[in-house]
Amino acid sequence: MSAFETFLEGAVRTATPLGFAALGETVAERSGVINIGLEGAIIAGAFGGFVAAGSGSVWLGFAGSMVAGILVAALFAIFAIRIRADQIITGTAISLLCLGLTATLYQQMYGATGAALSIPTMSAMELPLLSSIPLFGRALFAQPAIAYLLYIMIPLIWWWMYRTYEGLALRATGEDPRAAVAAGIPARKFQTMSVLFGGAMGGIAGGVLVIAQAGSFAEGISAGRGFIAIAIVVLGRWHPLGVAAAALIFGAASALQYFFQALGWPVPYQLFLALPYVLTLFGLAGIAGRAVAPAGLGR
Amino acid sequence: MTVSNATDNALELREITKRFGSVIALDDVSLAVRHGRITALLGENGAGKTTLMRIAFGMIQPDAGWISVNGVRKKLASPSDAIAAGIGMVHQQFSLIPAMTVAENVALGGHGKYSAGQAVATLSEIAERTGLKLDPLARVADLGSADRQKLEILRTLAHDAKLIILDEPTAALTPKDVAELFRQLKSFVSGGGAVVLITHKLADAQEHADDVTVLRRGRVVLSARMSETTRDSLVEAMLGVSPDIESAESNRDFISAGPVASLEAVVLPDDPHRRPVDLQINAGEILGVAALDGAARSLLRALANRSPLLAGRIHLPSRIGFVPENRKDEALIADFSLSENLALANAGSLHGTVDWNTVREDTRRIISDFDVRTSSSEALPAQLSGGNQQRFVLGRELSGNPSMLVLENPTQGLDVNAAIFVHERLRQARNEGTAVVFYSSDLEELADLSDRVAVVTRTAVTLVSPDRDKIGQALLGTLEKDGS
């Protein structure tokens, strides 16, 4: 494989968890809720997936990830939607709580030394024919099976959002909850459902990190991806396809380091580690256009 | 209770009471709407008409009272309940999603797979039935007011409404559009439907409505067939007579001492007509501002130096006191004690250390001078009644010896004693040379307190003498000139 193909494969690999989290957050934000607790959902999903995968099945592991993510989102929903607490503060506290809780539980259950336990990992599953396409084939179609779930979900969510009444109602809720209610839409129900969906996707993202990539859990393995995902939603203009593209861009930025290494250029690797976070700052500043946010976001 | 018969009212609201905090928005209000008739709900800004209809549409829950639709008692916990009960509401445009198309807005509330084709089909079917037509693919943001309203009506029809409530429907329509609107409404009621028309436009109501109910300050003041009323009786009911507020002094012999603020060709942000305003505020004078629909809000705020201008020049003195309408959110910090709230005055330009002892003393002085009933200078605003809060705010704003004092509805929600007290203080300030500018929706108050009155209408700002009839005519007379 050429350096370019390695680079692309790395880009897709890095983009996968980001894509899951960002896609979920897109749905949530389209309903008008900004979930800063996404980071918590991811780390909870990572831990939950790790524990569940200990049973021997990777798919059970992912199920565990999803459940963990939904639980975290439910906690967020209770505070932010039901009690109408400030969404920002709530999300931050939940993220911090999950980071601390997962670290403690991990140490408690698996020992402070963090000895690498063996959980089944999901290896790459090559799709026949598709993976033979020159240049992109291996990058896109020689990924762990969970990535293909993401490939399916992106157009599915896109279709749901723009071609069904429910999707229409969701978007209306995010634009103007008052108007949506006046039009007979159960806005709070939509917001709750979309937040839970976002949590589920965040959980799966965490599961990807552990089951399909690292192979084990580590404290703080989410490394701020929840916040990066929020920036990806902005960059992708709250549209499933745009968000997918933006996730890929972030993945590419991270994968650049392999590219540079392969080329032998002596750029400090910390630069690449920091790049996604720098990009997030730019993304949030609305370099790609902030005006298209759902008008009712965060209220 | 649930027996249904042919003479049942399309909608009946009984003994509805609603409070927002300490403000009573609706007090034991009852309303009956009959099939095949247009009922007008008249009243001034803040009278409670919109609140009442929002209750009818399930957007707000009443604190007391009940609702029945076609003789059946119903609980309307949300707009979807109301829509299911056959009630539709045409709002003042906040129930449309501007970023979406006509078809999408009509479709809101459906289920399953959405096809633009189906929405288009529904729209053409209604168009055939009623003649109301709109381009399904047009974006609402691109539509003008008349079309947006058509869309709202279309939507209620698409949901099979039998009763349509319209909130100030003719506010921004041309005479031609208004005529068309009422044509549609008449045809709707002749088919057995019922219509509630919320409006402050007397002429519209008189011409088109069959029944009328007038609300004033949350109470029903008049309820009759339109044919049994006269224009004067309606005006009297709408604008009302307050309890006797004794004028301690005559207003006519003030000595004005020159201008203290002026507006030259000023265009204000919330003015859709962008007309330039010229106005001069004099020292030692009380200028009342009369307007409908709170149209004077940005004018007052511009005078208070709290609102930007779109164009023109404004000259203001350095010290301006401001008493906003919304005490809770704009004048007082709930978590701060009275002393801390006093310290807010001029907080923006203070330097160095704060001597809290002095502040506390000043607070106590204001409490005694302005007769604020409170336990101490360290009490929280929430522990004071509305009247006492207003006394305190007034005291605070006057404590800086401002050259000009601007107030929004200074006695709204106040008991009679507090209102009298406020008036006396304002006169006192005026006698000491302060320029006082206040907005009020109460004609009686405007006539009683002002030295001059500026009437703000859609076409002009007119200065009149503080005579109740003259003010009323200027407000309503202009109504007749445009669009009805």
Add this chain to the structure above:
Amino acid sequence: MGAELALLTDSLVRATPLIIAGLAVALAFRGGVFNIGAEGQLLAGAIAATAVSLAGAPVFGRAVVLIALIAASLAGALWAGIAAELRRRFHVLEIISTIMLNFIAIYFVSFLVRGPLQEPTHIYPQTESLDTVARLPVLLPETRLHFGFVLAVGLAVFLSWIFRRTAMGFRIRATGASPLVARMAGRIDVSRTSFLVFLFSGALAGIAGGIEVTGLTFALYENLSPGYGYTAIAVALIAGLNPLGVIASGIFFGVLETGAIALQREFGVPSSIASVIEAVFILAALTLTAVRGRQLLGRASAS
């Protein structure tokens, strides 16, 4: 006696950065700024203090400590300033931008200690050790308790005075309690006030980092801060955003974390239990906030 004394002094040593960073967070939250970036601002301060100390010790002698701490505060303010400007100009949520900057700061430290600032033998990922003349004096011989603790308490008293007695402090409180009323009734320049609050908050966090370097670690290395910036949030919230209360809650968390490490050593209880307790406290404070609206963050009692 020796072991108990060590535990006590170690708790105070641990409490020192927690108190100062806690003050940074309390100041920010009081002013309505959600500064979650104390961690990164602390590291920025640590970097500046280290660099200045290493370069300046031979030149300035004992005075270098003061210069280093000033540099630390400037660096912290600068780091916070990035987020402050993003907030002011682009309306970027400071919660996210400060967290991003935290990560960037961590990687920057890693780059420095493995690169330009690495100690001369190039073996370990850390800087050279600080000259003794550049170190804060020790308060109790045979312990690690250093002058930084006194500075921490002093800063808390100073901040408390600012809030209670100065016009600036009052403006900050008003801005945090209700920007609308502050603007309408107080004619306060809310935008400028929050910007300055943000910078000063960063400066305080920077000082925390500078004191940690000049008082305890005497060098810069990766993982210098075991999450002080995040714990500081809990410290500030538990103290009700009251500067004097921060002293108490900072010591409380210092005891908690020192004890947790000891517990882990002795009984194998995971030390991260402390972070769970901290997070639970935050959530509890959150519940209070939720129930009473945003009032917790605008705690107005003049103390």
